[in-house]
Amino acid sequence: MDLSAEVLALIGVGVLLTSLFLQSESFVDPLIDGIALQSLLLGVLLGWLAWTEHSVDLAFLAGLTVVVRAIVIPYVLRRQIRAFRWRIREVHAANRVTGHALAAVAAAIVAWFVFQQTLATVFPQTGGALPFILLVQGLLMLATRSNTLVQVMGYLEEENAIVYAGALFASGFPLFVEVVVFLDVLGVVLVGVILSIQRDVTGSPEEVVLEELSG
């Protein structure tokens, strides 16, 4: 493995480790730190690609990733936490650390297996399965968590996976497509935050139903 591939592999495994951390953490504050770190790693990866491929587009994208995903979005999410302290922890998540960590590893293995069976021939790059695995990790987070902010982070992880895939497979990809992804993420975060505020103010009929069913 040459130096460039080795650096990409190391950063890729770092991204994978942050996704494992996100799965096993039940407090929201460290989750925001985790998603910021994951985005920062992605920014470093894009920066490395920009350096090796002498691409201005990728360098711009790296800067955008760091600013928007590692700084602005975590800042918005932190403000939400400060406004609603009860969101600091997901209810009943304390005893599920082991289960979540092992489920994340199992999901990663299944995702890799599926990638090998389907996309491996199309994307033969070293570590080409990593974005796909990250996508499945984000999906798992969305499926297993009930806190809105944590679900937003699951979505962010999925978007990170798309940017990661774009960086690895679509070298020279038009920049505006990537920018659309960023605006998309920003939009989802804002809509998620507004909806959650609205629910806190007006209440939700579903909640009443759920409370009735909870016994």
Place this chain on the structure above:
Amino acid sequence: MEPTQQVVNVLQAATVLLLSPLLAGVLARAKAWTESRTGPSVFQPYFDLAKYLRKETLLPDGASRVFIVAPLVAFGTYLLISIVVPIITPYPIPYASSVDFLGGGLLFGLAGAVTLLAALDSGSNYTALGASRTVSFAAFGEPTLIVVFFAVALITGTNNPYVTNNLLSSSTSAYLAPTHLLVTAAFFLLLLAEIGRLPVESAGLMEFGMLEDGRQFEHSGRLLGILRWNGWMKQFLLCSVFLNVFAAPWGMIAQPTVLGALVNVGVLFGKQLVLVAGLVAIEATVAKVRLFKIRDYLALAFSLAILSVFAFAVLGAP
């Protein structure tokens, strides 16, 4: 067997036997410094050992021969391990070929199992509690160890620790491969659990977090001295394996001479002092996890070990 090799063999066993209490003493002293205490002398474990060996041995009512023999069997087992794993030589010494990683793991398991038998044989509730706790957590720790062996075997294509040492010390790309970094992290977490350091166990908390010490409550005198010595040897051996096979495989003199081996003793102890600094920094910064949260800690180690094998599959050979 060449005479030089015989001498190196004896020197390696003597290193483990004689320097293991010193490592424990240095660790205790360094930990005391971080707590603004002067702490005991670094030679305190030797004084303790001398005291234990002079004291009378008392046997609990109903204890069988297992209670007496088990600490000695464990002592012999650790001594055997000390002549088959890379400690002061980067080249295999005569008995090394008889055991690979898996064999070393089995020998550690044998020593742990006979110590457990001795704890159960005493008939005391306290030692039984210590034994059952140890087994409960070992059940989570052992799979991690097996997966670590798999990962090491994947990196080098063999299960021989000497080959791993040579490959890692000569190839930067193998050392920086994600598989190796992850497996090193997993083994380090396991090391902390096995040698009873924070966040898994605190020797200062004798009642609640007791795992290793809990098994020794009924032993006294010489047998207790040997059990303590076993603990120090286990710590020394695991730290040596961690340093020489995983984290810092460099620096040892490869010439198969007695002088080279003697220099390597100094090199090893220097590396261990750096590891002690790391261990003390961890002890000063993390809190002990609750007993039932140790399972989460070991799950993390297991996840890292699985990921190391997984990284090999996804990213290919270094």
